[in-house]
Amino acid sequence: MNSITSQSVPHKAPAKKGNFWLRKGNKIAPYFFISPFFIIFGVFGLFPLLFSLYLSFHYWEPAAGLAAMEWVGLENYIFAFQDDWFQKSIYNTGVIALKSGIPQHALAIPLAFFIHTSFTRWRNTVIGVYFIPYITSTVAISLVFTTLFSRDFGMVNQVLTSLGNFTIADMKVLSWIFPVENIDWTRPEYTKDMISFVVFWRYVGWNTVLYLSALQTIPRDLYEAAIIDGANRYQQFRYVTLPMLKPMAFFAVTLTIIGNLQLFEEPFIITGGTGGIDQAGKTAAMHMYITAFVESDFGTASAISWILFMIIAGLTWLNHKVLGGSNH
Amino acid sequence: MITFKKTAVSSLLCTALLSNAAYAEQVEITVSSFPNFNQVAEAAVPLFEAKYPNIKVKIISMAYGDHHNAMTTALATGASLPDVMSVEASYIGRFAQSGGLESLNKAPYNSGEFTDQITPFTLPQATSSNGELRAIPADIGPGALFYRQDTLKEAGVTQADLIKDWDSFIEAGVKIKAKTGNYLLANAVDIKDIYIRANLKNGEGIYFDKDHNILVNSPRFKEAFRLAKAARVAGIDARVGAWSAEWTEGLKRGTISSQMMGAWLGGHLEDWIAPDSTGLWRSSQLPNEAFASWGGSFYAIPVKAKHKPEAWEFIKFMTTTKEIQLLGMKEVNAFPSLISAQDDPFFNEEIAYLGGQKARIEWKASSAKIPTVVMDRYDESARQIINDALEQVLEKDADIDTVLAEAEKQIKRKARRR
Structure with a gap:
């Protein structure tokens, strides 16, 4: 053989x-x-994906059954673009996305660096504490925050007004910086900030974990070389850590863009499903939900969802150009 | 002998057939519902099954919003529909117009045989524009004004001051604010909500008339907006939304001294909002001779339901049996839609929580005066647009005529596919 x-x-x-x-x-x-x-x-x-695309070209009164679909072409898209409320919801989404998104990363990177360099024994515990908001139910979080920000009975107002009314020799010495009366946080000028704060608080831990895992992959010898070259701690952060974090930053920012543009649960619960006074807290995803389930116009709601998809795709592409492109 | 055999055989056959038939007739119907309307059905099921041994009832309950979303999708796809569908008043307009529910005033249902026994204003809510009754009212929510007797006394204000007319109502609020520091109203929006509903001509809708004309740019809405603005300027509203934490806490502590809502609010106050305030609250009719309804529940049969005759028996049992209707009142404060149930001595009893007031008899009297309101498919869109317009007036001092003209345009856009 x-x-x-x-x-x-x-x-x-x-x-x-x-x-x-x-x-x-x-x-x-x-x-x-x-x-x-x-x-x-x-x-x-x-x-569902294809069906919603199909649906976006139809008028459909859902309670009348599938047979009631009626072809309307691009009318749903045209209507959505011309709708004041949709434009407003896009604006709200953008503002909340920026106000919650930028601080998230601006804080998460230094925080991850700090945890990475300063904690040894308690590191995992510290990370766990920052990560807890991310795994907690949105409903619970939003309810806790609405209670905290309650006008007459909330802790936030109690602290602020007690500082504002702090008196030394009959003078309210802090009244120029803190309020002396309860603030109504549901008023339109505060709604977006309040939602942004909750979103920021919730996802900062998640981003910290992402950046921390990236930090751990940076080889030690790069820092050693930097130290030999005489770099101080800030210079190490600026010239070694930040450039090495870029791929992770691309990934984390992409997730933030997608998540923030689809923001629904937090504003929905904080504003009681209405979008708040003057619709100041109504996001595009909420507008879509209300169009579908409150006004039962599923066609227009589908068109909105596809417009939202195109915006997200566009911004992700832009992000790729800014953060992802120079990787080679 | 042969005859005996024959009879024996035939009787055996008969019993076999009969028992077989009885076995086949054992039908299980599903009833979909939402809290706490489902409690009435759950309490009634044993009585129903005792009366109709061949029908078993299975109740499926979901949260209020989830239930109606689920029913919308079930109607859309025609799948997993219940035999009996519960529908709340804010959804009944859309569901009744959609054509997914059986016409109950036609054969084989012929609801006309008993609909004259039901409080008249509710039936048009469940009637489609071509005159078909698509659901049967199970309970109603006659509007009432609940107020704190002790606060009024302290401020030297009487019930008559509150309900004489709206200007007198606002004036009373100013007095209460000055004397006790309490707010009269939870939110100025409440005044608008009642004013636009009150004293409609029979057959007129809130936002649209029978022929789908938009009614918002009218003296009725302008006056409603003016009064709401006046109340806000007078500083007599606590600026909180109903069912928020501030709202329940305000009612509990008495910093909000009155609330206009369905008569069922009395039960909520007593059960959980302000259980310690026994004897302090009173009920009266709404200010300015207004009569309006808040909420209400309906039963309907989907066109694609499997057991329609049995479902219909259940609906008739729930809506036309006096005992069951009273059971709903006792269980969850669901005000009976059946007139004969409203004549029960139970309605004459004093309510300890309301300081021994015989309030039920007053609610009954006002429910007879509520006008029939035409519901429209676009009511919900119009409601959002009008609320938004009023916020412009209250928060940003916008001009009433301008915002209402703008609101009319917006509603026209939303209702573009008439």
Whole structure:
């Protein structure tokens, strides 16, 4: 027996011996085993996606059944673009996204650097504390914050007014910086800030964890080389850490863009589902929900969701240009 | 012998057939509902099943919003529909117009046989524009003004001052604020909500008339906005939304001294909002001879339901049995829509929480005076637009005529697919 046959036989042997179904099964089995994902994705992912695209070109009164769909072409898109409330909700979404998004990263990077360099034994505990808001239920968070920011009975106002009314020799010495009367946080000028604060508070820990994991991959010798070159701690951060964090920053900012533009739960619960006074806290996703389920105009709501998708895709592309492009 | 055999066989056959038939008739119907309307059905099911041994009832409850979203999608796809669908008043307009529910005033249902026994103003809410009754009212919410007797006394204000007319109401609020520091109203928006509902001509809707004309740019809305603004300027409203933490806390502590709402608010006050204020609250009719309704629940049968005759038996049982209607009142303060239930001696009893007042009989009297209001598919869109317009007036001092003209345009845009 030469070497060639001895090598080829073991490969062919099972096929020859196996019956038809076993042979067929060997080919089908892999597809069978990966089919659950495709079936579930098809039913719960792809189909709704395509159906909503189809729906966005129709007028549909859903309670009347599927037969009631009526082709209207681009009318839903045109209506959405011209709708004052939609424009306002896009503006609100943008403002909240910036006000909550920028501080998230501006704080998360130095915080991750600080935790990375200053904690050894308690590091995981500290990270865990910052991460807790991220895994807590949004509903619980929003309820706690609405209680804290309650006008007459909230802790925030109690602290602020007690500082504002702090008196030394009959003079309210701090009244120029702190309020002396309860602030109504539901008023339109505060709504967006309040929502932004909750979103910021919630996701800063998540971003810190992302940046921390990136920090851990930066080789030590880069810092050692920097130290030999005489770099101080700030210079190490500025010229070693920040450039090395860029790929993670791209990833984290992308997640923030997507998450913030789809923001729904926090503003929905904080404003009681209405968007607040003057709709100051109504995000685009909330507007979409209200259009579909309150006004039962599913066609326009689908069009809004696709417009939102295009905006998100555009901004992600832009982010790629800014942060992701210079990676090579 | 042969005849005996024959009879034996045939009787055996008969019993077999009968028992078989009885077995086949054992039907389970599903009733979808929401809290706390579901409690009435749950309490009534044992009585219903005792009366109709062949029908079993399964009740599925979801949170208020989730229930109506689920029903909307179920109607949209025609899948997983219940046999009996509960619908709340804010959704009934849309559901009744949609064509997904059975017309109950036609054969085989013929609801006309008993609808004259039901409080008249509710039926048009569940009637589609082509005159088909799509749901049967199970409870109603006659509007009432609840107020703190002790606060009024302290400020030297009487009930008559509150309800004479709206200007007198606002004046009383100013006095209460000056003497006790308490607010009269939770929110100035409440005045607008009642004013636009009150004293509609029969057959007129809140935002639209029968022919879908938009009614918002009218003296009725202008006056409603003016009064709300006057109340805000007078500083008599606490500027809190109903059901917020500030609202319940304000009612509990008495810093909000009155609230206009459905008569069922009395039960909420007693049960959880202000359980310690027994004897301090009173109920009266709304100011300025206004009669309006808050909420209300309906039962409907989807066109694609599986067990329609059994569902219909259940709906009739829930809506036309006096005992069940009273059960709803006792269980969850669901005010009966059935007139004969309102004549029960129970309505003459004193309510200890309201200081021994016989309030139920007053609510009954006002429910008879509530005008029939035409519901419209776009009511919900119009409601949002009008609330937004009023916020412009209250918060940003916008001109009433301008915002209402603008609101009319916006509603026209929203209702573009008439």
